Amino acid sequence: MTLRAVVTGVGHYLPERIVPNAEFEQRIDTSDEWIRTRSGIERRHFAAEGELTSDLACKAAQAALARAGLQPDAIDAIVLATSTPDLTFPSVATMVQAKLGMTRGFAFDVQAVCAGFAFALANANALILAGQAQRVLVIGAETFSRLMDWEDRATSVLFGDGAGALVLEAREGKGDASDRGILATDLNSDGRFRDLLYVDGGTSTGTTGHLRMEGKEVFRHAVEKLAATAHAALDKIGLSGEDVDWIVPHQANIRIIEATAKRMKVPMERVVVTVQDHGNTSAASIPLALSVGHERGQIKEGDLLVAEAIGGGLAWGSVVLRW
Template identity: 60%
Template sequence: MAIRSVILGCGSYLPARVLTNADLARMVETSDEWITERTGIKSRHIAADGELTSDLAYNAALAALAHAGVAADELDLIVLATATPDHTFPATATRVQARLGMTRGAAFDVQAVCSGFIYALSVADNFIKAGQARTALVIGAETFSRILDWTDRGTCVLFGDGAGAVVLRAEDNPGTAADRGILSTHLHSDGRHHDLLYVDGGPSATQTVGHLRMKGQEVFKHAVVNLAEVVREALDTNGLTAADITWLVPHQANRRIIEGTGRKLKLPPERVVVTVDHHGNTSAASIPLALCEAVLDGRIRRGDLVLLEAMGGGFTWGGALVRW
């Protein structure tokens, strides 16, 4: 019998403040039409003053644990994906660990920007498969509003804040594609493309936080190619085809990228989970936020085959196939 990581439950948290395109049009030279046409985004959530990434992560964690019916003292592992930690160190995951009252096991951060949740899911899945953890909490949480240049209309309109989480538990099963759990994860990176999407600050380089910088058209071109490749890799690994996919839950960066990926898979739009219109790009929080929304509203059901995929700065990209 093989050990497989099964997702027991999910949870999410969004800050109370909503920033609409109309609000942005009063801050920078843009319009609702310009933003919507290019990105599909209508609004995004922005963390309040003093509201930290760990606060968002903690609230998403509470919701996920409640949905899974798991107590914090059952956790062996917390893996938190973020590019906007509370501090340079310690890891934001340890702050969540302390607030949850978890005093055993391990908690640490993973940094792969928009691919962060896929990376964190893969790390936790491998801990479980190796027998080093039985129950794990995987979180994606970001306060990207803190690293935006609010005078740059090409980037400040794209991003939002939020957090999502899932609870994993080891289960014995035959290891076939028909069984529940994470079937496979696939991670990639290519550091040659650093200058296409990065933050121009950091403790070692500038001793400042810095702002996000992006060459959007170039990132778009790479995203289309890389996401298509990782989708094929995930399906081929499991002997499946695109026709087997029940739901695509992509990173919510841009509606055009999402729709393009869906077309490549020949998935009708109603089988693709889209939240970018009301969340914006929440980086590592993007996939768990979208996943949780589709689970809680009843779209994703037991036995569904769910494909998760993302690409982010670095470049990093990855995918995961999950039988719900």
């Protein structure tokens, strides 16, 4: 028998404040039509003053645990993806561990920007396959609204805040593509492209900084690399785009999502799309889409999913899993 990391619970949390595109018309030279046309985004959520990344993550985690029918102390590990931690250290994951009342196991953060959740899933999968953990809580959480330069109309309208979480549990499978759970992963990075998407702050500047992006170049790399990583992961288990029930992409831009689906020869009817409601929530993007897709009744047990994302670094990757 083959060990698999199977999803047994999923949940998400969005801050109460909803920010429609029209609100940006009062700040910068933009319009609802301009934003929709170029990104597909209609609204996004912003965290309230004093509402931290760890708060969002904790609420998403509680929802996932409830769906799995588990108490926090049943979890062996927390792997949390974020680029917007409450503090430089300790990790957001340990803060969530404390807020959940989890008094055992271990917790750590993963930082791969928008690709963070793919990297977190791959790490959680490895922990389970190595016997280091039986149950892992995997979280993506961001408060990107706190990194925005509100004078930059090209970036400030794109991002939002939120969190999503999955519970992965060790289960036995047959060892083929019919198994439930994570079937394959593919991770990549290339630091030569760091200047295409970054935050101009940190220990080198003594400031938090703002997000900076070369949009056209990021778009070009995204379309090429997202389809490539998805095919690479599918190839590892002898499957193709035709076998996929749902693509669950990083929700950055509807045009990137459409172009990637086209390259994979998967119709948009088989793509989970939430970008219109959430904007780009970075590492929270994929788990949010998984949770919403499950709530909508799109994602059902037995469905084959491909989740793929690209972010600053550049870092990109994909995960193939059967729900």
